[in-house]
Amino acid sequence: MSTVAGPAATDADAPARGALRALLPALAAHRAMTARTCAAALLEQGSLVALLTLAAHTVGTAVIEARAPSAAAVTALVALVVLRALMTWREMDLSHDLAYRVLAALRVRVFDGLARSAPARVAGRRSGDLAATAMADVEALEFFYAHTTAQLLAAGTVFTGGSVVLATVEPWLPAVVLPVAALLAAAPFADARARAARGGRTRTALARLSADTVETVDGVRELLAFGALAERRRTLAERGRQVGDAQRAEATREAVAAAVRDLLIVAAVLGVVAAAAHSVTSGRLHGAWAPAAMALALSVLGPVAESARALSQAVALRAAASRVDVAVKAPALAPPPAAPRSLPPGPLGVRLHRVSFDYGGAPVLDGVELTVPPGRTLALVGASGAGKSTCAHLLARFWDPAAGAVQLLPADGDPVDVREVSDAELRRAVTLVGQDAPLFHGTLAENLRLAAPEADDKALAEAARLCGVDRIAPMDTHVGERGATLSGGQRARIALARALLVRPRVLVLDESTAHLDNTGDAQLATALAEESRTTIVIAHRPATIRRADRIAVLEDGRIVEEGTWEDLTGRPESALNRILTTTA
Numbered sequence: 001m002s003t004v005a006g007p008a009a010t011d012a013d014a015p016a017r018g019a020l021r022a023l024l025p026a027l028a029a030h031r032a033m034t035a036r037t038c039a040a041a042l043l044e045q046g047s048l049v050a051l052l053t054l055a056a057h058t059v060g061t062a063v064i065e066a067r068a069p070s071a072a073a074v075t076a077l078v079a080l081v082v083l084r085a086l087m088t089w090r091e092m093d094l095s096h097d098l099a100y101r102v103l104a105a106l107r108v109r110v111f112d113g114l115a116r117s118a119p120a121r122v123a124g125r126r127s128g129d130l131a132a133t134a135m136a137d138v139e140a141l142e143f144f145y146a147h148t149t150a151q152l153l154a155a156g157t158v159f160t161g162g163s164v165v166l167a168t169v170e171p172w173l174p175a176v177v178l179p180v181a182a183l184l185a186a187a188p189f190a191d192a193r194a195r196a197a198r199g200g201r202t203r204t205a206l207a208r209l210s211a212d213t214v215e216t217v218d219g220v221r222e223l224l225a226f227g228a229l230a231e232r233r234r235t236l237a238e239r240g241r242q243v244g245d246a247q248r249a250e251a252t253r254e255a256v257a258a259a260v261r262d263l264l265i266v267a268a269v270l271g272v273v274a275a276a277a278h279s280v281t282s283g284r285l286h287g288a289w290a291p292a293a294m295a296l297a298l299s300v301l302g303p304v305a306e307s308a309r310a311l312s313q314a315v316a317l318r319a320a321a322s323r324v325d326v327a328v329k330a331p332a333l334a335p336p337p338a339a340p341r342s343l344p345p346g347p348l349g350v351r352l353h354r355v356s357f358d359y360g361g362a363p364v365l366d367g368v369e370l371t372v373p374p375g376r377t378l379a380l381v382g383a384s385g386a387g388k389s390t391c392a393h394l395l396a397r398f399w400d401p402a403a404g405a406v407q408l409l410p411a412d413g414d415p416v417d418v419r420e421v422s423d424a425e426l427r428r429a430v431t432l433v434g435q436d437a438p439l440f441h442g443t444l445a446e447n448l449r450l451a452a453p454e455a456d457d458k459a460l461a462e463a464a465r466l467c468g469v470d471r472i473a474p475m476d477t478h479v480g481e482r483g484a485t486l487s488g489g490q491r492a493r494i495a496l497a498r499a500l501l502v503r504p505r506v507l508v509l510d511e512s513t514a515h516l517d518n519t520g521d522a523q524l525a526t527a528l529a530e531e532s533r534t535t536i537v538i539a540h541r542p543a544t545i546r547r548a549d550r551i552a553v554l555e556d557g558r559i560v561e562e563g564t565w566e567d568l569t570g571r572p573e574s575a576l577n578r579i580l581t582t583t584a
């Protein structure tokens with residue numbers, strides 16, 4: 001029996017009804033191109049209708065009246081063939097160009113949404129799932145932008161125009177064609193909910209396959225080490241099967257819908273033939289015009305049938321549209337201030353003032369009170385899971401506390417709440433180096449410049465020298481994806497050098513030197529020490545903790561003791577001693 005959860009119905013499977021409509025405003029930025037695409041679609045569809053009608057009329061006249069086609073008719077036919085060919089190319093070219101431009105902008109908006117809501121959103125979802133939204137879901141919408149909007153408008157116009165002409169020739173013909181067109185147009189909406197839900201199941205299954213694949217690639221070494229690759233292979237095979245099942249369910253229903261559309265067209269052909277025959281025998285329509293009238297009646301139905309097929313497919317994309325819409329409209333977790341305050345120059349201390357925080361469950365921080373004066377170093381110590389990294393993330397304003405305030409303390413002047421500072425100014429003032437600060441595909445120099453693109457070669461060389469990066473490899477060395485070609489300690493040195501390039505006034509080091517040996521840790525501490533910089537070090541290693549001016553111990557969501565190394569280790573019953581003993 002399979003242990004892999006299948007693509008059961010979820011919220012994503014029941015996408016919002018207006019999800020496709022929400023995609024339309026993206027076209028507003030490309031109004032001229034949208035108009036050109038509509039015009040090309042109109043000419044493409046209109047030229048085919050005119051071509052078929054004229055060809056049928058030419059043949060009808062030749063057969064019934066036994067006369068050769070006029071030079072004007074032949075010229076017009078050739079011109080229509082050329083126009084149709086040109087417009088087919090032009091319409092495809094324009095509609096795809098338009099779609100790719102819209103998708104390129106949409107991808108940026110999805111990433112903007114992720115950035116706005118990161119890291120909570122990223123932490124709460126699997127990276128493969130996010131990648132599926134950013135890539136596969138956006139990609140799927142190509143069909144909507146390239147094959148539905150302009151074509152639907154053109155089909156409506158061509159059908160209306162053709163019906164008006166038909167009505168003047170023989171009112172019975174539009175009376176046959178109109179109900180068929182109405183049924184064709186209504187068909188995609190008849191089971192829109194079920195169709196959207198089937199599309200949703202496919203998107204969910206694809207996202208799960210993507211999430212599992214990304215996780216497998218990321219963790220392939222651990223899977224190998226634990227001999228868990230075979231099980232993982234089974235999981236991926238099961239995920240693939242679920243995608244196949246979901247896609248097959250869609251294809252089966254689409255085949256039924258296509259058969260219904262064909263039946264309607266056949267009924268229309270029979271109806272049109274019967275109506276035309278009746279009109280000719282009753283003397284209302286000249287025999288030579290009958291083929292042209294029938295060709296016109298049936299050819300205006302062609303774009304309607306094609307639009308119905310496109311609409312069916314588009315409805316199935318509602319889930320993709322929903323997922324993209326949610327990503328694009330993701331709210332900012334740390335909203336920018338309405339009227340940002342400037343930070344005064346000079347050293348900055350930090351203060352967590354009665355800070356409480358939770359991730360949606362039990363409180364992680366419960367009234368934390370902590371002050372680090374400008375230029376001092378504080379070691380934040382606590383058991384695993386005590387909330388140290390959470391404090392670091394609040395300082396970097398990845399999110400805001402539920403209660404209390406995170407403040408920056410100028411040497412002179414009032415404290416400044418980080419919520420009042422613009423994002424750009426806060427990033428320049430406070431730099432966080434995380435536990436596993438990732439490196440990016442590129443050279444050593446590119447990775448260092450990530451934080452300060454404007455840094456000159458001298459500053460780069462100085463930061464590299466201070467952190468021992470110059471001893472790792474030349475600056476133009478490629479580090480591989482996520483710094484795969486480097487050791488953990490080397491990656492840590494690069495992450496620290498990158499932070500130093502920003503010249504932050506507050507530096508938060510969250511287990512940043514844990515991968516280094518004791519000598520490396522001590523060397524880096526000396527390199528990082530700068531009188532005017534305030535440093536908060538989160539560490540488990542006694543030697544690292546000891547170097548700090550003061551130590552604060554976090555326990556049960558509060559600071560339970562604070563003092564110097566000598567103070568705290570001098571008391572046998574201190575929380576610090578307890579932690580050092582348990583982690584030794």
Ligand SMILES: Nc1ncnc2c1ncn2[C@@H]1O[C@H](COP(=O)(O)OP(=O)(O)OP(=O)(O)O)[C@@H](O)[C@H]1O
Pocket residue numbers: 120123124359364382383384385386387388389390391
């Ligand atoms: N994104 C998140 N969503 C939900 N819970 C989280 C999240 N991040 C952390 N937590 C929880 O919050 C608590 C504090 O985590 P935090 O990472 O701050 O601890 P820590 O003291 O830094 O631990 P460690 O020393 O092991 O790094 C833990 O119970 C953890 O499970």
